[in-house]
Every structure is written in structure tokens, then in C-alpha cells.
Amino acid sequence: MRTLIWVSISILAAGMFRARSAQALDGHVLDAINGQPVRGAIVTATVAGGTQIAVAAEDGSFQFASAPQKVAARAIGYGRAAAVTQDDLSHLVLRLSPLRPKGLYLSVYGVGDAGLRDAAVKLVDITELNALVIDVKGDRGLIPYPSGVAGAISCGARSQTTVRDMSAVIAYLKSHGIYLIGRIVVFKDHPLANCHPEWAVKVTKGQLFRDREQQAWIDPSRREAWSYSLALAAEAAALGFDEIQFDYVRFPDAQGLQFSVPGTAANRSAAITGFLAAARARLAPYNVFIGADIFGYVAWNESDTGIGQDLLQLVETVDYLSPLLYPSGYKYGIPGYADPIRHPYEIVYLTLRHALERAHISPLRLRPWLQAFRDYAFDRRLFDADEIRAQIRGAEQAGSDGWMLWNPRNIYTADGLSPR
Structure with missing residues (x-):
């Protein structure tokens, strides 16, 4: 059931x-x-x-x-x-009721595509899945539904509508008993950075920084910029999402950038934990869970990994932490495993166990992102049933609070998933 x-x-x-x-x-x-x-x-x-x-x-x-x-x-x-x-x-x-969310990701476009959305719901109906992660604000700063948040239209975040009635979509998904997680990409926000260049990350000559995808970013230390994402989180909570998950809640992983405060680890961590503390205060009336996505290497690094994500500080600010444990993302491997894509179980299990040993928290507070897409960094192998199941086994044997599968194309199958 x-x-x-x-x-x-x-x-x-x-x-x-x-x-x-x-x-x-x-x-x-x-x-x-x-x-x-x-x-x-x-x-x-x-x-x-x-x-x-x-x-x-x-x-x-x-x-x-x-x-x-x-x-x-x-x-x-x-x-x-x-x-x-x-x-x-x-x-x-x-x-x-006890709950271990096991979910799939749907992007701005995926949640608006009836075929992709219904295919995900069907998998929930027939497998162990019980959750969906839905873009409320996606990787390019787009909001897929008619939002009432000030600035969404004027800054270009509403340039495309893929979901005309988010309330109706939420009601449909909840009729299938689905735990709904609203994903909000925070500081990687091209429309907002272009609309408010005074808030944006700059390069040494003062121009807006653009990442490898040519996307501009908001400077996390500009507190006046926080209100936009916080208002969107409150709107999503009011719509009925069970959890608000903040992604790209970090500084860019690039060198030679200019911020409104000196680029020290202390300043970076203060900005990220400050934003998450502000989110907790803003969302208090809604009884929603708060989560944050973090780099997988944050579990291993005792520093802020140069992006403001310090494991021991982050656990004090959110309910759930979701490390990105894609083996393809571990270009340096982990201790004892230099070839990560050949060891998907070990990457997931050992990373989670190391995080738990460092943070001394319940394993239920860790819900990792797992790889359900072709490798892009090593031999381009498919991650199908064997690799997906190995990652799931690693997460569950580490005691994790469920897991989430990421495929940017939003195409999933039952491969590697247990039947209901």
C-alpha cells in the first residue's frame, strides 16, 4: 500500500x-x-x-x-x-506515519509535459517510488507556472509557462499518494542576475560572471537578493509542497570572482547558512520540511569546499541534506576507489557513512541524489538496472532517509527499482 x-x-x-x-x-x-x-x-x-x-x-x-x-x-x-x-x-x-521518500526528478519542462509526468506517476504506482522532486525554479531561473512573486515577470523568469495550473497538478499528484518536493535553484539565477546586476557575481574586470553554461549567478552574500527565492519558497509551501529543497545554495566553483564581502571560507559559510536560517524562519508557518542539495565532496572535505558548504554547519540549518552522489561527478574518486563509475555502491555507501561519522546525525537526515543518466566523465557507460540498484543498496545500507534519482531528460524506467 x-x-x-x-x-x-x-x-x-x-x-x-x-x-x-x-x-x-x-x-x-x-x-x-x-x-x-x-x-x-x-x-x-x-x-x-x-x-x-x-x-x-x-x-x-x-x-x-x-x-x-x-x-x-x-x-x-x-x-x-x-x-x-x-x-x-x-x-x-x-x-x-513513517516515510522514506524515494523519488524522481521532473524539470521545468518535465513537470509540464503530460507524457513525462504521467510516466513518472505510473512508476510510482507500480514500484517502490513514492516521491517526486519538481522544479519550482529551475537551473536557468525559470518558473514554470503563473507565480505571484514580485519580480518573476519583470525579470524574465516567467518567459515560458509549462504548467498552467500548479494547484491542479499538485492535487493530481497527491491523489496518487506522492510526497512532493519543490526544488528551488537559488543562486544560479540568470534572469535575476541580469535584472539586478548589482546583486550578481562579477569577474575581476567588473563584468557579470558566467559559468560553463553561460549562466549568471547571484552573489550569495547579497542578503537583499534572498527575498526573491524566499518568497517563491513560501508560495510553493502554500501551494501544498511537502518539502522545499534548495539547490545551488552555494557560491560558484570558479576562481578569480568578486563578491560583496571578502572571499573567505568564514564569509562564504555565513552567507549560505544565513540564507538557510532565513528560509527556516520564513517557512515556519507552513509546516514544511526544508532540504538542501550539496556537493558530494562536502561529505569528505573539512573545509567549505570553496563554495560555502560546510557539512557541520549545514546540518544545523535544514531537516534534510541531499549530497549529489553521482559517481560521474567524483573525478578524483574517493579514498580506496580511484575509478568511481566502477564502484557505484562504494561511492554512495562510504560517502554517506563518512558524513555520518563526521556530523553525528541520524542517517534519516541524509537523502542522496543518485545517478540515473549516462556517464559523461569517464567511459560514457549507461547507468541502468545494475548501477542504479547498487547505488540504492548503498544508500539504504547506510541508513539513509530514502533517495532520489536524477535524469536531466526526465526519462526513467523501472530498471533497478523494486516492484510495489
């Missing part, structure tokens, strides 16, 4: 009535399968003055001093739950 994302809720009414303005609310967050407390669950309450946050105690309990209008909860390794409260309510039980 497919995992249910919105989970069951039971409400226990109090024996006496009190005015809502003075009534306190307490409750518990429990595992929907075994009834055990979910320690550390994040509980979000919507009150007249805004949003209040509580963390479930060892016994799963939480409390709010005044009665909220709505209560929602989420926890690492689980889905989400929400309840609208009642005037006579004094105790609430929220039940969370």
Missing part, C-alpha cells in the same frame, strides 16, 4: 468548556503505526498573533499557552499532519 502523506488525526475533547482566548492546549505526537511517542517532532501552532513553535518532548508531548486556530506537526523520517482546533478542545493527538 502506498505511504499516506497526510496522516490520521484524533482529537480528544475536554470535559469542560472554556473561552478560546484563555484556553491552553496540550497534546502528543505519536507514531501512527506503533503508537510510540515521536520525540523531537516540530509542532506549529497558528494563533491570532502569528505562529508559535514547540518541540515534542521525550514522551511526545507539547503545549501551547493559548488555544491555536490550527496545529500541525512534522518529524524527521515521517510525513506531516495538521488539525483545525475546536473551541472546547484541550488535548490533541497528532499521528505521524
